Amino acid sequence: MELSVVQIGNVLTRTSGYLRTVSSHSLQPYRGCSFGRALCGVGCYVQHNGHLTRGRPWGDFLEVRENAAASYRQHVAGERRWARAARGQFSIFLSSATEPFLPQEARYGVTRGVLEAMLEEPPDLLILQTHSHRVTDYLGLYEQLLRVAELRVHISIETDRERIAGLPPHASSVAARFAAARLLKQAGATTVITVSPLLPIDEPEQFFARAAESADAVVIDHFIGGDGSSNGERTRRTELPAAMASVDERSLRIEYRDAMVAIAQRYLPGRVGVNIDGFAGRWLPAKEAATEL
Numbered sequence: 020m021e022l023s024v025v026q027i028g029n030v031l032t033r034t035s036g037y038l039r040t041v042s043s044h045s046l047q048p049y050r051g052c053s054f055g056r057a058l059c060g061v062g063c064y065v066q067h068n069g070h071l072t073r074g075r076p077w078g079d080f081l082e083v084r085e086n087a088a089a090s091y092r093q094h095v096a097g098e099r100r101w102a103r104a105a106r107g108q109f110s111i112f113l114s115s116a117t118e119p120f121l122p123q124e125a126r127y128g129v130t131r132g133v134l135e136a137m138l139e140e141p142p143d144l145l146i147l148q149t150h151s152h153r154v155t156d157y158l159g160l161y162e163q164l165l166r167v168a169e170l171r172v173h174i175s176i177e178t179d180r181e182r183i184a185g186l187p188p189h190a191s192s193v194a195a196r197f198a199a200a201r202l203l204k205q206a207g208a209t210t211v212i213t214v215s216p217l218l219p220i221d222e223p224e225q226f227f228a229r230a231a232e233s234a235d236a237v238v239i240d241h242f243i244g245g246d247g248s249s250n251g252e253r254t255r256r257t258e259l260p261a262a263m264a265s266v267d268e269r270s271l272r273i274e275y276r277d278a279m280v281a282i283a284q285r286y287l288p289g290r291v292g293v294n295i296d297g298f299a300g301r302w303l304p305a306k307e308a309a310t311e312l
C-alpha cells in the first residue's frame with residue numbers, strides 16, 4: 020500500500036448530497052482507507068468516487084493528513100458560525116470517506132489530535148462512524164467530550180457471520196465490534212449499530228437481540244437505495260452481490276431489508292432507522308412496528 024503524509028487546507032468539509040441531512044460538516048483525517056482490501060472494502064461506497072481515488076485501486080493508498088488538528092483549530096470558528104446560521108447546528112460526521120481508527124492511527128494519531136482539538140473547540144454534535152473496535156482506544160477522550168458536546172458513535176456490523184465465503188476477512192471481528200459497542204454505551208455515548216451494507220444474517224433474532232443489549236439503536240442500510248446509484252448498480256459491479264447470493268439469494272432483494280427491519284423493530288422499538296434516515300438519527304416510530312407485525 021502506498022502511504023504518504025500530506026497537508027490539508029480546510030479539514031472541515033461542508034456537506035452536500037446525501038450527507039446534507041446528517042450533519043453540517045464531514046471530516047476525513049485520512050484520504051483512502053487501509054481497510055479497503057478487507058471485507059468492508061469490497062462493497063465500500065467510497066471506491067466509486069473517482070475524484071477521491073484518482074484512478075487508484077481502493078485499499079492501495081492512504082494519505083495521512085498530518086495537520087488535520089491544526090486545520091480544525093484554524094477553521095472551526097468560521098465554520099461553526101456558518102453551520103449555525105445555514106444549518107441550525109454545527110455537527111460533524113467523522114468520517115464518511117475513510118476509517119478514523121485505522122491501524123496507522125497508532126503511529127500518526129491524526130484522529131486523536133482532532134478529538135483533542137474538539138475538546139477546546141467542540142462541535143454541537145459529533146458523529147463517529149467506524150468499522151473498527153479500535154474506536155475504544157480513545158474512551159477517555161469521549162468521556163471528556165460528552166461534557167461539552169453531544170456524541171453519537173456508529174459502529175458498522177453488517178452481519179453476524181465472521182466469514183463469508185468468497186470474501187476477505189473482516190478488518191475487525193464481529194465479536195470485537197459488539198464488545199466495543201457495549202463499552203461505548205457504558206461510557207455514556209449514544210451508540211448505534213449500523214448494519215451497512217446489510218449482508219446475509221445467519222440468526223436475525225439473536226443478532227438484533229445482541230444489538231439491543233449492546234447499543235441504543237440500529238440502522239439498516241441495503242446497498243439498493245444506499246450506495247448512491249439507482250437500484251444498487253454500483254455495488255452490482257463489485258464482487259459483493261455474488262458472495263451474498265451464495266450465502267442467501269434473498270439478501271439481494273429489498274424485501275430482505277424490510278424483513279430485517281421488522282425483526283429489529285421488535286427488539287429496539289422506536290430505535291430503528293433505514294438507510295440515510297437512520298444515519299441522520301431519524302427512527303421509525305414504534306407504533307409502525309406494531310402495525311407491521
Ligand code: SF4
Pocket residue numbers: 052053054055056059060063064065115116117118150
Ligand atoms: S472502513 Fe469504511 S471507508 Fe474503509 S474500506 Fe471499510 S467501509 Fe470503506
